[in-house]
Amino acid sequence: MGRLIAVVLFIAVLVPGVLLARAWALAAGRRAVAAAAVGFTTPTPEGLATLARQAQHGRRVRRLGFLLGLAGIGVSIALFAEASVFLWLPALVLGLLLGVVLAEGTRPRPRWRAGSPPRRPRQSELISMVLVWSMRAVALAELVAAVLMWRRGELPDSVGWVAVVVPLAAWVLAEVALLRAQLRPLPAEGADVPLDEALRTWTAHLVTAAVSVLALLPLGTLLLAAGIDLGDRVTRGFDLLPVALVAGGFAGLAAGLALAVFLVTWLRPVRVDDRALTV
Structure with a gap:
């Protein structure tokens, strides 16, 4: 009976991860609609210049993130020596994700003329609030798990600092990017409105996805380690906590x-494609 309960609990804990992946798959439809709307308009010269400027800025800052990842590899070698062989890929991924969030959080303001009176979209028009709040919940859960394990001595100080400071900094940058995307007034020229909405949608989805990945992977690793550690202890009766932690780690x-796959395919900048006008 205990094994059956453990299997049911394991499957139940995996469900939220499956639902989250499904929600992000549906988010691709919102981005596709925003991209298609750009194809049905002819942007102004200011709009085209803004597109080129935004794309160039994103590429430059993401390259900086790659350099941060390489620097992280060097730091891991200096701190952990031979043990750092397992940290090269996480350090590189960490730098790349930070580059994505930093690029979106520091995007230059468009140079087109704003409408009068200024109009601003609601955040729910740019991205599903389920995804935004799931990002916040996952980031908070990762911080809580890291702090608890750090205080119990289950994490070295060097790992603890990284597990707390990096996700927290990325979370703050993501909130700044979301706030900027929401508060920026819409352009005065109607032809630039679909382009502006696409840029906002890109920013909202990229930062939310990047921070979610940046929190989910460490959280899964921490839960998996905690569950395995608890499973090695001798207890009376049947303990479901290790099963729940291991299942949560796998989820x-x-x-x-799964979300990282979406994020890689979403890094292409907004493009103007006039094929929709010639159909």
Whole structure:
């Protein structure tokens, strides 16, 4: 009976990760609609210049994130020596994700003329609030798990600092990017409105996805380690906590990897394609 309960609990804990991956798959439809709307308009010269400027800024800052990842590899070698062989890929991924969030959080303001009176979209028009709040919940859960394990001595100080400071900094940058995307007034020229909405949608989805991956992968690793550690202890009766932690760890890792696939395919900048006008 205990094994049956453990299996049911394991499956139940995996469900939220599956639902989260499904929600992000549906988010691709919102981005596709925003991209299609751009194809039905002819942007102004200011709009085309803004597109080129935004794309160039994103590429430059993401390259900076790649350099941060390489620097992280060097730091891991200096701190952990031979043990750092397992940290090269996480350090590189960490730098790339930070580059994505930093690029979106520091995007230059468009140079087109704003409408009068200024109009601003609601955040729910740019991205599903389920995804935004799931990002916040996952980031908070990762911080709580890291702090608890750090205080109990289950994490070295070097790992603890990284597990707390990096996700927190990325979360703050994502909130700044979301706030900027929401508060920026719409352009005065109607032809630039679909382009502006696409840029906002890109920013909202990229920062939310990047921070979600940045929190899900460490959270899954921490839960998995805690569950395995608890499973090695001798207790009376049947303990479901290790099963729940291991299942939560697998769910976090699986959801983070699935979301990373979406994120890689979403890094292409907004493009003007006039094929829709010639059909």
